[in-house]
Amino acid sequence: MKQLMSGNEAIARGAYEAGVTMAAAYPGTPSTEILENMVEYKEHIYSEWSPNEKVAAEVAIGASIAGARSICAMKHVGVNVAADPIFTYAYLGVNGGFVLVSADDPSMHSSQNEQDNRYYAKFAKMALIEPSDSQECKDFLAEAYEVSERFDVPVLFRVTTRISHSKCIVELGERKEVGHKPYARNIPKFVATPAHAKIAHVKVEQKLKDMEQYANTSILNKIEENGSKIGIITAGIAYQYVKEVFGDQVSILKLGFTYPLPMDLIRYFASKHETLYIVEELEPFMEEQIKAAGIQCIGKALVPNIYELNPDIVAQSLLNEKTETKKVDVNVVPRPPVLCPGCPHRGFFYTMSKKKNTVVTSDIGCYTLGGMEPLNAMDTCICMGAGFSAGMGMAKAFEVSGRDNKVFGVLGDSTFFHSGITGAIDILYNKGKMVPVVLDNSITGMTGHQENPGTGKTLMGESTTQMDPTDIMKAVGFKVLVVDPCDLKAMDDAAEEAVKSEEPTAIVTKRPCVLIKGLPPFKNKCVVNRENCKKCKMCLKVGCPAVFFKDGTAYIEASMCVGCEVCKQVCKFNAIEKVGE
Amino acid sequence: MNDAKNILLVGVGGQGIILVSKILTAGLLKAGYDVKMSEVHGMAQRGGSVTTQVRYGKKVFSPIIGVGQADILVSFEKMEAARWVEYLKPEGTVVVNNYEIPSIVIASGKADYPQGVIEALEKVFKTVTVDAGKAALEVGNIKTQNIVLLGALVKALELTDIDWIEIMKEIIPAKMVDINIAAFNKGMEL
Numbered sequence: 001m002k003q004l005m006s007g008n009e010a011i012a013r014g015a016y017e018a019g020v021t022m023a024a025a026y027p028g029t030p031s032t033e034i035l036e037n038m039v040e041y042k043e044h045i046y047s048e049w050s051p052n053e054k055v056a057a058e059v060a061i062g063a064s065i066a067g068a069r070s071i072c073a074m075k076h077v078g079v080n081v082a083a084d085p086i087f088t089y090a091y092l093g094v095n096g097g098f099v100l101v102s103a104d105d106p107s108m109h110s111s112q113n114e115q116d117n118r119y120y121a122k123f124a125k126m127a128l129i130e131p132s133d134s135q136e137c138k139d140f141l142a143e144a145y146e147v148s149e150r151f152d153v154p155v156l157f158r159v160t161t162r163i164s165h166s167k168c169i170v171e172l173g174e175r176k177e178v179g180h181k182p183y184a185r186n187i188p189k190f191v192a193t194p195a196h197a198k199i200a201h202v203k204v205e206q207k208l209k210d211m212e213q214y215a216n217t218s219i220l221n222k223i224e225e226n227g228s229k230i231g232i233i234t235a236g237i238a239y240q241y242v243k244e245v246f247g248d249q250v251s252i253l254k255l256g257f258t259y260p261l262p263m264d265l266i267r268y269f270a271s272k273h274e275t276l277y278i279v280e281e282l283e284p285f286m287e288e289q290i291k292a293a294g295i296q297c298i299g300k301a302l303v304p305n306i307y308e309l310n311p312d313i314v315a316q317s318l319l320n321e322k323t324e325t326k327k328v329d330v331n332v333v334p335r336p337p338v339l340c341p342g343c344p345h346r347g348f349f350y351t352m353s354k355k356k357n358t359v360v361t362s363d364i365g366c367y368t369l370g371g372m373e374p375l376n377a378m379d380t381c382i383c384m385g386a387g388f389s390a391g392m393g394m395a396k397a398f399e400v401s402g403r404d405n406k407v408f409g410v411l412g413d414s415t416f417f418h419s420g421i422t423g424a425i426d427i428l429y430n431k432g433k434m435v436p437v438v439l440d441n442s443i444t445g446m447t448g449h450q451e452n453p454g455t456g457k458t459l460m461g462e463s464t465t466q467m468d469p470t471d472i473m474k475a476v477g478f479k480v481l482v483v484d485p486c487d488l489k490a491m492d493d494a495a496e497e498a499v500k501s502e503e504p505t506a507i508v509t510k511r512p513c514v515l516i517k518g519l520p521p522f523k524n525k526c527v528v529n530r531e532n533c534k535k536c537k538m539c540l541k542v543g544c545p546a547v548f549f550k551d552g553t554a555y556i557e558a559s560m561c562v563g564c565e566v567c568k569q570v571c572k573f574n575a576i577e578k579v580g581e
Numbered sequence: 582m583n584d585a586k587n588i589l590l591v592g593v594g595g596q597g598i599i600l601v602s603k604i605l606t607a608g609l610l611k612a613g614y615d616v617k618m619s620e621v622h623g624m625a626q627r628g629g630s631v632t633t634q635v636r637y638g639k640k641v642f643s644p645i646i647g648v649g650q651a652d653i654l655v656s657f658e659k660m661e662a663a664r665w666v667e668y669l670k671p672e673g674t675v676v677v678n679n680y681e682i683p684s685i686v687i688a689s690g691k692a693d694y695p696q697g698v699i700e701a702l703e704k705v706f707k708t709v710t711v712d713a714g715k716a717a718l719e720v721g722n723i724k725t726q727n728i729v730l731l732g733a734l735v736k737a738l739e740l741t742d743i744d745w746i747e748i749m750k751e752i753i754p755a756k757m758v759d760i761n762i763a764a765f766n767k768g769m770e771l
Contacts, residue, residue, distance in 0.1 A: 004610060109621050166619040166644030244643040312647020323649035326671050328701040330663035333692045335684035337629035374689040540689045545628050548688035
């Protein structure tokens with residue numbers, strides 16, 4: 001049967017077909033839909049949203065040790081969070097096959113960097129497999145489990161945004177039931193003490209040599225020979241771009257098993273062609289190793305290492321062909337992403353934007369948009385959890401240098417469960433003079449509404465214990481002020497009280513994301529009374545896409561407004577009215 | 582580049598571009614083409630500028646195109662057409678919805694919505710201007726603008742042999758099918 005599938009859907013299908021029984025992940029673009037689609041196979045596969053990527057990796061590692069074929073999936077920066085267990089598991093080796101899917105985001109469509117996670121395979125000493133389309137996402141995953149179990153190694157399965165989020169036709173197969181491997185306590189293998197690790201390191205070096213031999217004849221690596229003088233080595237999505245540009249006009253060595261690199265095969269291919277090009281997206285991962293092996297090739301001298309590639313960039317790089325384009329004479333205005341109309345985060349960031357001498361250390365989520373025009377109410381956004389801990393560092397530095405800046409450390413509910421709790425403990429333990437704030441909108445927002453420990457539902461759709469950030473912050477030892485962020489006076493009062501409070505005080509803003517399905521319908525809307533409008537433009541400062549100027553006065557687009565009344569509260573002339581009770 | 586046809590759909594997060602891409606892709610598959618469709622998720626969806634690409638032909642390799650390679654650009658919002666027009670082949674066609682959504686930069690008073698967009702497009706490219714907002718209101722739901730544009734696109738690409746009505750019935754929830762079929766037919770007439 002054939003079906004149109006995104007790469008992420010195909011990975012879920014591939015896991016099903018490969019006999020996987022355990023899957024864990026934390027959502028992150030472009031990886032999120034892998035586990036969302038895994039649920040379709042819940043008769044066969046247990047799937048969970050873990051609180052963070054490290055937990056997801058550890059759950060999948062535990063399942064693998066217990067004998068299951070397991071998978072964990074995350075975005076590229078998530079692998080940084082999960083790196084600790086992954087590096088050690090690479091030394092130890094597996095029982096049931098173990099695959100870590102890293103979904104990288106070249107061009108940073110929805111990310112804070114474009115790190116090339118292929119280096120993790122080399123760094124941690126695990127196998128690396130790279131599919132180039134949805135069909136390969138499914139098919140290569142089956143081979144990844146064979147490699148994992150045959151060589152006793154974790155496999156890094158690396159995709160990129162254009163593979164994860166492009167749809168193409170996939171020929172489906174049947175599920176292969178592989179069962180669970182027997183489990184027996186094996187202390188030298190799975191207890192990573194220094195004595196055992198010393199032995200494991202020797203073993204893993206041998207495994208790499210064995211895998212390189214295997215890679216030379218792997219079905220994932222293939223030569224498309226046409227007798228041309230030019231040979232191109234490529235992998236992943238770059239293969240599709242090379243084919244698009246060159247078709248059958250050049251010889252191609254397409255690599256799917258990319259660490260350890262099949263150096264004998266590469267040497268053979270190089271010997272058959274006068275000029276050898278390496279076309280890879282982002283870093284010169286293959287090029288560096290091929291050059292180090294003494295094989296002449298041209299790669300990043302021509303192909304950029306910044307941003308994603310496309311057929312046009314490949315053609316420009318290798319053929320020096322510039323595509324003809326035409327522009328039009330229009331002054332196009334930027335259209336950055338923005339907090340939705342009615343977004344609960346708006347009230348908090350508007351409040352912060354009015355405060356002088358205030359530093360807001362923020363975090364990863366929809367609320368990062370509080371740092372954009374016109375709110376601009378943010379000082380930092382580093383990574384998940386840093387909203388609290390980088391705030392702690394800044395607060396301490398201000399304290400040491402005798403400055404009196406007030407620090408608000410901000411993160412969302414899902415981020416709080418991900419890695420905010422340890423930061424909160426640090427603030428209290430080390431007496432940080434700052435206000436931790438959890439923006440609780442009852443969902444994992446930016447990635448498209450995944451359940452989390454605060455929602456009371458699991459990925460599998462079961463009801464579960466609902467954990468409340470307020471209770472957790474209280475249990476840590478904070479006094480917690482709970483506030484509706486769209487009530488601007490209450491929001492401001494809470495911020496003032498928290499700053500002045502003698503005891504450690506946290507704020508939890510509580511109001512659900514307006515996009516959550518099944519919420520009661522929004523009955524009210526705000527409208528502008530044009531006679532009262534003094535054109536002061538205060539209402540524009542809240543940065544709501546539904547509020548703008550039209551025909552000389554403020555205007556609220558009825559189809560977008562959900563009646564949150566934040567704009568109404570900032571209008572000093574009662575020109576915004578609530579209608580429709 | 583090979584002989585695949587390239588469609589670039591652009592607009593603003595929330596305008597229903599992904600649904601149109603889905604219907605389009607399903608129809609092209611049914612007609613026997615190899616198809617690849619690429620979309621962007623995550624942060625860009627929050628009211629930002631969004632694009633999807635649909636490529637079809639005998640054999641398609643790359644899911645995406647670079648500048649100067651789209652055969653047709655369908656813009657669900659007026660200013661977005663000008664933003665993405667560089668991706669169009671010089672002889673390509675723009676289907677542009679005569680509908681303005683101010684970006685937050687415009688809404689917050691930092692810039693003005695550009696004037697004369699359609700005229701500027703017409704000077705350089707073959708341009709089909711569609712008043713999808715008006716057509717959608719005529720069929721009774723402003724949110725069917727996207728399907729009006731699908732109708733206009735199908736007509737512009739001469740893909741009228743495909744049974745689009747059948748495909749919409751498969752993809753669109755039952756209670757919304759009739760109004761969307763009406764919107765599609767409106768789009769074909771424009």
